[in-house]
Amino acid sequence: MPDTTTTSPATPPAGVDVSELRLVLTVDDHARALAIYRDRLGLNELEAHQERGGHVTILDAGRATLEINDETYAAFVDEVEVGRRVPGRVRVAFQVTDTDAVTQELVEAGARLVALPTCTPWDSRNARLRDPDGIQLTLFTDPAAS
Secondary structure (H helix, E strand, C coil): CCCCCCCCCCCCCCCCCCCCCCCCCCCCCHHHHHHHHHHHCCCEEEEEEEECCEEEEEEECCCCCCCCCCHHHHHHHHHHHCCCCCCCCCEEEEECCCHHHHHHHHHHCCCEEEEEEEECCCCCEEEEEECCCCCEEEEEECHHHC
């Protein structure tokens, strides 16, 4: 089990109250991205807009967290999930109910498999993929959440 030592949280400045984390992806093919994230991963569409020939769709991804890894820990996670360091400073992780099934769904929709689902030292089942625009994705199933 990884070290879970934490430091005391800092007190935010007065007036700072973050209520949503929105991760924004700029993609080459909007419809292809929707096929993966909305249609196969099952994220619910909250809003969609068109302007000047462009498209934006806002999808509900449930609760958001921001995971901050240093390079050493990122290399450890890559070794566990993939077996080697995978370049990239951004990885989007989705907790799903069945890592194996959702991995197959995303591959069928055009995502590239980087590493098959595997059991991790932190007791989850993780798979690594890249979406058609090269964004790294981790799918994970947490047995404690079941």
